[in-house]
Amino acid sequence: MKKKLNKLYNINLSKSLIIFIAAIFYTNIAYSQSNTGTISGRMILKDNEYTQGATVKITSLNKITTTDSDGAYEFENLPFGTYIVDIRLSGYEPAEASVRIDESNTKVTLHFELVYTSHKLEEIVITEGGNRFARKESEEVSKMDLKNMENPQVYTVVSKELMKEQLITDYNSVFKNVPGAGISEIRNQGRSSNISRGFPTPQLVRNGVSSFTYNAIDPANLERIEVIKGPSATLFGSTISSFGGLFNRVTKKPYDYFQGEVSYSAGDWDLNRFTADINAPLNSTKTALFRINTALHSERSFQDAGFNKSFFIAPSISYKVNDRLTLLIDAEMSQSNATSPTRLAPFSGPTATVTSITEMQIPYNLSFANNRVNYSGQQYNIYAQAKYIISDEWTSQTIVSRTRSSAEGYTMAMVILSDERIRQAVTSQENPYYGTDIQQNFNGDFKIGKLRNRVIVGLDYYSLRTTRNNATVNLPPMNYKNPGEAYNNLTEDRIKPLFASARFTNFVSNNERTYSAYVSDVLNITERLILMAGVRLDRYYNKGVYFPNLDSLAGNYNQTAFSPRFGAVYQIINQKVSVFGNYMNGFNNVSGSDFLGNTFKPNQANQIEGGFKFDFNKISATLSYYNINVTNITRDDVENPDFQIQDGTQLSKGFELELIANPIRGLNIIAGYTFNESKYTKANENILGLRPTTAGSPRTANLWASYRLTRSAAAGLGFGVGAIYGSEYYQTNTATFKFSIPSYTVLDASIFYDQPKYRIGLKVDNISNEKYWSYRLAAQNPTRVTGNITFKF
Structure with missing residues (x-):
């Protein structure tokens, strides 16, 4: 009986405890909800x-x-x-x-209402939702405060948010997101170029001005890359833009609160990459701001030889002197040590039977290089800016940009001598580039009557000087399909004696200056109808190539060029849908003269373009058709074989589509498609009517789609998939011989977990292990896995 009473007591006690705990629990919930x-x-x-x-x-x-x-x-x-x-x-x-x-x-x-500022770009951290890739507003594109929907020119922006999501560890991978850019062509010293509207376009622009970085570029200091399409000489000049456009690297700037992150990436082929980004105010009033980005990078090639090691540091400081004057200075400095990128010239002799890189059957994993045959690089970019608010309507901007890039050591090229034999050519070089760009801009935003005018008036001084001291030696040929012991001939010990008897040439290869003035006005006829007009005047001085041993100067000349542009935009739906058209001009200076002694004029490129822009909350898009006609191209003078005439022409036309979408919360898509038709319309018979080899693939496409959870216990978890496509194109394209590069489709994928304090990511590039090549016939990376962890504070 006693046991039953105890059992009943225990049961009642348990029930009471449960009721008591439940009461406390629900009371706490009610209390927490009510508080x-x-x-x-x-x-x-x-x-x-x-x-x-x-x-x-x-x-x-x-x-x-x-x-x-x-x-x-x-x-x-x-x-x-x-x-x-x-x-x-x-x-x-x-x-x-x-x-x-x-x-x-x-x-x-x-609710908050934000106002656009031209003084700084704030660092932002995005952890959920929103169309993270759709920020296109920029002052560098038109050198004034002009929104994308108001601009009659087409441009693409690759943001740092997209680069982080894709675990970008090298600069050239950024261009997977640029419609029509193709595979980067990497040259000696690591400098690179991509395609824009059928024209090779080098990486020469930083923060809107010239930055002759002839070494590899580290992406650690990139805020975004702006790809400005079409001839752009009117605002940027001919020395830093191609007839297809230009690529503008916008660097990270200081902002007014403390924040930072450190990141480590590791991957296949011994990739090790450490980066840091630290920002802090220097005083309590936050008028002095400091930021520093740095990167330590090393990796080897997937092939048997080849490597890249570099250290990069980029400090920047801004100081607000008063309410009118703000000063900014930033620098990028790097040291690198690397092997020369692949440079392969196919055999095109009368007995050639191999007409493509795949038919050639050169071993994909062989570099035909040696890690002891390498070079060291050094570069710095100094950028100083003073912005002064003259009045409510006028602002002054003064910019000084100084650059130095150099490479010392060995670079290499390979020449195919027959359908089976290859020869290596090694160059020993000392090759520094010195560049200066000084700009003075005045920006006005005022009304004449009821018409709003946004004006830029500018002066620009540019100079470039390059010296070279180099010699080249050739190694014995070998069978590239079965090289055997001859493959080991390329060593530092074996090539040094060859240079002992080689002739080194010391000369000034570039010594040029340009003085420019330009003006452009964007006029609001109505709130929706906008007209644009501008013109540039260039006076170019080329002092020619100087050989000090002979005290000889060759190729010196002077030229003057005008570059106009016009455009119109009508916003069918204000800030949502616009139709646009433009006329853009570009030019390139040309040396020499014809048989009669007439000095050659600059090449001229004239673009006519029209299209539509859409900008809604969940989708933005640009669709355009362009026609670029290049004149004043030199070609052989048939009647005077030792001379040239300047009546050649080239056509490049096509259409481009860019789409950025956020159809549902957490899903972001960026996609592009281009079609380009390029041909010589008046040229030497051997290339007349044919596509230039430097024009790249006629058809390209790019895609990146990512989805992240935003409202669940796993918020911040996401994955992405991407693809790039390029149709077949040519390395050699003449009436007598063609050498093709096959089409390619490369697939990528990633998974990540992004939180306010940290981020973890895993990326797989080239999932299908596609074999594909650049224009220089450099084999591209096979499947690669990269992991990353980032700590934020």
Whole structure:
């Protein structure tokens, strides 16, 4: 009986404890619910449009979110109290507000209106939602405050958010996201170029001015890359832009709060990469700001030989002297040691039977190089800027850019002598480049009557000087299919004696200066109808090639060129849908004269283009058709074989499509497709009517789609898939011989987990192990796995 009573007592006691605990639990829930609240609202731009991807923070609670495609944000279950809510978006002035949550105010609505700023680009951290890749507003593209929908020119922006998501560890991989860019052509010293509208376009522009970086570029300091399409000499000059456009590297700038991150990436072929990005105000008033980016990088080739090691550092500081004057200076400096990139010339003699790189059957994993045969590189870029607010309508911008790039050591090229034999040619060189660009710009934004004018008036001085001291030796030929012991002939010990008897040539290969003046006006006829007109005047001096041993100067000449541009935009739906058209001009200086002694004129490229732009919250797109006609091309003078005449022409036309979409929350898509038809319309008989080999693939496509969870326990987890495609193109294309490079389709994939304090990522490039080649017939990377961990603070 006693046991039964004890058992009943225990049961009742257990029930009582459960009821008591449950009561406490539900009381706590009720208490917590009654002592918490929410803060929600929208972010609005000054034109009353919503935008997505803005970072919203409550620092005291370590909470962070981003605005969605409707510009909305929300914080839930916040304890009673007073909080500072901070909101930031790249290119806009940050904003903050103080709010209080209490019994009488549990649901707080807080809207923000942000105003565009030309003084700084704020660092942002995106952890969820929003169209993260759709930020296209930039002052560098037109050297003025002009929105994408108001601009009659086409351009693409690759943001640092996209680079981070794709685990970009080398600069050239960025161009997978640029419609029509193709496979990067990497040259000696690591410098590279890509295709734009059928024309090779080198990497010569940094923050809107000349930056002759002839070494490899590290992506650690990139805020974004702006790809400006079409001849752009009017605002940027002929020395840094091609007839197809230009690539502008926009670097990271200081901002007014402390933040930083350190990151480590590792992958196949001994990839080790450490980067750091630290930003901090230097004083309590936040008028002096400092930022530093650095990278330590090393990796080897997937082939038997080849490597790249580099150290990069980029400090920058800005100082707001007063409400009118702001100073900025930044620098990029690097040291590198690497083997020469592959450079292979096919056999095109009368007995040639191999007409493609695949038919050639050169072993994909053999480099025909040696790690002891390498070079050292050094480069610095110094950029100084002074911005002064003259009045409410006028601003002054003074820029000084200084660059030095050099390479010392051995570079190598390979020549195919027959359908089976190859010869290596090694160059010993000392080759520094010195560049200077000084610009003075005046920007005006004013009205004449009811017509708004946005004007830039500028002066530009540019100089480039290059010296060379080099010699080249040839090694004995070998069978490239079965090289045997001859493969080991390329060693430092064996080539040094060859240079002992080689002739070194010391000469000044470039010594040129350009003095320019330009003006451009964007005129609002109505709020929706916008006209643009501009012109540039260039006076170019080329002092020619100087050989000091002979005290001889050759090829010196002077030229003057005009470069006009016109454009029109009509916004069918204001800031949403616009139709545009433009006339753009570019030019290249040409030395020499014809048989009659007439000095050659600059090449001229004239583009006519039209298309549509769309910019909605969930989708933005650009569709355009262009026609570029190049004149004043030199060709052989049949009647005077030792001379040339200047009546050649070339045509490049096609259409481009770029799409950036956020169809559902968490899903982001960026895609592009291009078609380009290029041909010589008046030229030597051997190439007349044919596509230039430097024009790249006629058809290209690119895609990147990523999805991340945004509202669950696994928020921040995501994955991405990507692809690039290029149709068949030619390394040699003449009436008598053609050597082709096959089409390619390369697939990539990634998975990542992104949180406010850290990020973990894994990327697989070239999943299908596709074999593909660049224009220089360099074999590209097979399947590669890269992992990354980033700590944020």
